[in-house]
Amino acid sequence: MVTIKDIANRLGIAPSTVSKGLNDANDISPELKKLVLDTAIEMGYVTKRMKKETRKRLCIFVENMQYESPEDFGFDIILGFKQAALRDNWEVTVTSMSPLLQLRDPYDRYMVKNSFHGGFLVGFALKDPWMAQLKNTTIPTVLFDNYITKNPNIAYVGTDSFEGIDLAIDHLTALGHTKIALLNGSPDSMVTINRYDAYINSMQSHDLKIDKNLVAHGYYVEDSAKYHLPTLIENGATAILCGNDLLAVGVIKECERLNIKIPQELSVVGFDNLPIAAEISPALTTINQDRIDLGRNSYAALYWLIAKVPISRSLLRPRLIVRDSTAQIPSAALSD
Amino acid sequence: MVTIKDIANRLGIAPSTVSKGLNDANDISPELKKLVLDTAIEMGYVTKRMKKETRKRLCIFVENMQYESPEDFGFDIILGFKQAALRDNWEVTVTSMSPLLQLRDPYDRYMVKNSFHGGFLVGFALKDPWMAQLKNTTIPTVLFDNYITKNPNIAYVGTDSFEGIDLAIDHLTALGHTKIALLNGSPDSMVTINRYDAYINSMQSHDLKIDKNLVAHGYYVEDSAKYHLPTLIENGATAILCGNDLLAVGVIKECERLNIKIPQELSVVGFDNLPIAAEISPALTTINQDRIDLGRNSYAALYWLIAKVPISRSLLRPRLIVRDSTAQIPSAALSD
Numbered sequence: 001m002v003t004i005k006d007i008a009n010r011l012g013i014a015p016s017t018v019s020k021g022l023n024d025a026n027d028i029s030p031e032l033k034k035l036v037l038d039t040a041i042e043m044g045y046v047t048k049r050m051k052k053e054t055r056k057r058l059c060i061f062v063e064n065m066q067y068e069s070p071e072d073f074g075f076d077i078i079l080g081f082k083q084a085a086l087r088d089n090w091e092v093t094v095t096s097m098s099p100l101l102q103l104r105d106p107y108d109r110y111m112v113k114n115s116f117h118g119g120f121l122v123g124f125a126l127k128d129p130w131m132a133q134l135k136n137t138t139i140p141t142v143l144f145d146n147y148i149t150k151n152p153n154i155a156y157v158g159t160d161s162f163e164g165i166d167l168a169i170d171h172l173t174a175l176g177h178t179k180i181a182l183l184n185g186s187p188d189s190m191v192t193i194n195r196y197d198a199y200i201n202s203m204q205s206h207d208l209k210i211d212k213n214l215v216a217h218g219y220y221v222e223d224s225a226k227y228h229l230p231t232l233i234e235n236g237a238t239a240i241l242c243g244n245d246l247l248a249v250g251v252i253k254e255c256e257r258l259n260i261k262i263p264q265e266l267s268v269v270g271f272d273n274l275p276i277a278a279e280i281s282p283a284l285t286t287i288n289q290d291r292i293d294l295g296r297n298s299y300a301a302l303y304w305l306i307a308k309v310p311i312s313r314s315l316l317r318p319r320l321i322v323r324d325s326t327a328q329i330p331s332a333a334l335s336d
Numbered sequence: 337m338v339t340i341k342d343i344a345n346r347l348g349i350a351p352s353t354v355s356k357g358l359n360d361a362n363d364i365s366p367e368l369k370k371l372v373l374d375t376a377i378e379m380g381y382v383t384k385r386m387k388k389e390t391r392k393r394l395c396i397f398v399e400n401m402q403y404e405s406p407e408d409f410g411f412d413i414i415l416g417f418k419q420a421a422l423r424d425n426w427e428v429t430v431t432s433m434s435p436l437l438q439l440r441d442p443y444d445r446y447m448v449k450n451s452f453h454g455g456f457l458v459g460f461a462l463k464d465p466w467m468a469q470l471k472n473t474t475i476p477t478v479l480f481d482n483y484i485t486k487n488p489n490i491a492y493v494g495t496d497s498f499e500g501i502d503l504a505i506d507h508l509t510a511l512g513h514t515k516i517a518l519l520n521g522s523p524d525s526m527v528t529i530n531r532y533d534a535y536i537n538s539m540q541s542h543d544l545k546i547d548k549n550l551v552a553h554g555y556y557v558e559d560s561a562k563y564h565l566p567t568l569i570e571n572g573a574t575a576i577l578c579g580n581d582l583l584a585v586g587v588i589k590e591c592e593r594l595n596i597k598i599p600q601e602l603s604v605v606g607f608d609n610l611p612i613a614a615e616i617s618p619a620l621t622t623i624n625q626d627r628i629d630l631g632r633n634s635y636a637a638l639y640w641l642i643a644k645v646p647i648s649r650s651l652l653r654p655r656l657i658v659r660d661s662t663a664q665i666p667s668a669a670l671s672d
Contacts, residue, residue, distance in 0.1 A: 149499060149502075150499060150502075150503065150653070151653075152653045152655070160648045160649070163485060163486060163648065166485075166486075167486065290645075290646070293645045293646070296640075296645060297640065297645060297647065300636065300640065304632075304633065304636065309626075309629045309632060309633060309652070310626070310629070310652055310653035310655075311633065311650065311651075311652060311653075312496045312499065312651045312652055312653045313496070313649070313650070313651050314647065314649070314650040314651075315647075315648045315649050315650075316645070316646050316647060316648055317486070317487075317488045317646035317647075317648045319488070319646075
């Protein structure tokens with residue numbers, strides 16, 4: 001058990017000064033306060049405030065993702081997490097994050113300062129400041145769709161992209177498609193890399209030729225589709241597998257503008273199964289991620305990390321939802 | 337909701353006959369009884385006995401693995417599972433399995449007949465009869481160290497072999513070893529395949545040459561080591577990474593017989609951290625699988641599957657336990 005004295009000895013200052021730093025007193029410098037807090041965290045000291053805290057507190061940090069309305073990808077993830085956590089009497093705070101805010105306080109200090117026992121990070125990019133710090137964090141932390149190696153305090157939760165992409169390619173090959181393009185999202189995310197690897201794997205296991213001209217990387221937004229669609233079509237794609245539903249919606253809208261008939265002339269598959277997938281015309285065939293379950297499972301992983309069970313990754317099964325945007329390959333394409 | 341009448345209509349027999357089949361009556365033939373039960377399972381009928389059952393029942397099936405005494409690999413896994421399950425008021429049965437017993441009853445029928453709500457399968461081989469049936473099972477089932485694709489009723493639980501092997505190779509390369517051999521276990525298990533892939537991956541990421549003469553497959557028993565050790569040494573190995581602790585113990589004993597000094601002349605690393613790893617001389621450096629946590633985590637995954645959350649895989653972090661069987665590469669080997 002680390003005491004205030006231990007921290008004082010380590011820093012070569014008086015225990016009373018350490019105590020001031022831990023209790024946010026005004027008569028020591030902000031720099032020294034930070035040093036005391038950082039050293040306390042590093043040595044595993046539990047502050048009195050953390051011990052006294054009657055409410056157990058968790059924080060969900062969201063970045064690069066909409067979550068305010070039920071149509072948004074993040075909404076149900078946060079809802080599922082909260083539902084499960086509140087049942088166990090946790091108080092859950094949701095905070096919007098940005099790279100700039102991450103520069104203000106290192107992750108561990110932010111968590112201790114605010115008496116959070118664990119964090120759930122959603123939508124972070126690989127290059128985010130906090131992502132580098134997580135390598136050594138001592139705070140139980142669950143990452144949605146991100147993975148950190150060799151730290152027993154961190155778990156990765158998500159949907160199995162490999163199985164999702166494989167289900168989609170099963171479906172498309174059963175319809176006769178062989179020239180299946182991948183229109184993927186931003187390259188600076190782990191999910192994008194996973195879905196690309198999954199595409200390569202699944203194409204190979206279906207004995208299909210991999211054509212680099214049928215792979216494009218845009219961004220996970222509707223507007224990104226139009227820049228890539230013409231080239232993919234030119235290169236012979238009869239089906240396009242999209243990195244998420246927003247990209248797929250972009251493809252459907254652009255096809256309407258270009259007078260390309262879906263699914264007669266081109267099959268389109270999304271990923272996520274957002275509400276819009278069922279509403280758009282033609283309704284989108286897509287890979288479902290159950291976001292309420294993802295939220296519940298993320299809380300479960302965090303619960304285990306806090307109990308010192310070193311969960312490394314916990315993934316959910318995707319399901320393929322077949323709607324109207326996929327069909328038998330056009331016979332014209334067959335004769336190519 | 338499926339009724340007895342629905343089953344009767346489907347089979348073209350009287351409802352009273354269906355009822356006899358479901359209630360294990362003596363005046364219908366065993367063949368018809370099986371047909372009734374299988375049809376009921378397929379149609380999702382819940383028997384009265386299952387509804388009445390006041391105790392909720394789970395079954396752990398163990399094959400190819402010792403679990404009776406605390407030294408055995410399976411002991412703590414079962415203990416951890418039971419501890420977690422009993423807290424939720426489940427009754428847990430442990431059953432030894434064999435391929436022959438699996439031929440007597442298909443998995444789903446066995447589970448329904450015995451009113452089990454979920455199963456936890458430990459130590460099964462890829463070629464086991466039940467493994468093929470699990471592809472389509474409707475019974476919530478957790479597999480230790482085995483993976484079935486595309487069935488939302490099945491989860492895979494284990495320790496991350498990739499990270500484990502990578503930790504061991506980090507350690508050995510830091511000690512100067514480059515000729516690191518892999519003495520792996522039986523090729524008909526998923527874990528063996530994973531550890532082989534992990535070895536190849538990690539050797540590559542450490543910029544080490546992969547030499548097929550430094551890879552051998554034996555069985556996960558002590559006695560297997562002696563058949564492979566001489567060849568690995570002849571081929572220049574200065575360190576041997578073993579598929580489990582029993583193989584590593586076999587290597588240590590055989591080295592004693594051959595008068596090869598560990599760790600001065602050869603470094604040895606195990607996998608599992610069984611009690612014997614700390615007791616043998618020299619004490620074995622090994623990759624720890626926390627088996628109590630594996631048991632708890634397996635129960636947690638089964639709990640979620642029963643609640644219809646389609647967990648696909650849930651892995652734990654390994655830890656490297658450095659003891660006395662690894663050391664700096666001998667200077668003689670360096671000059672090779």
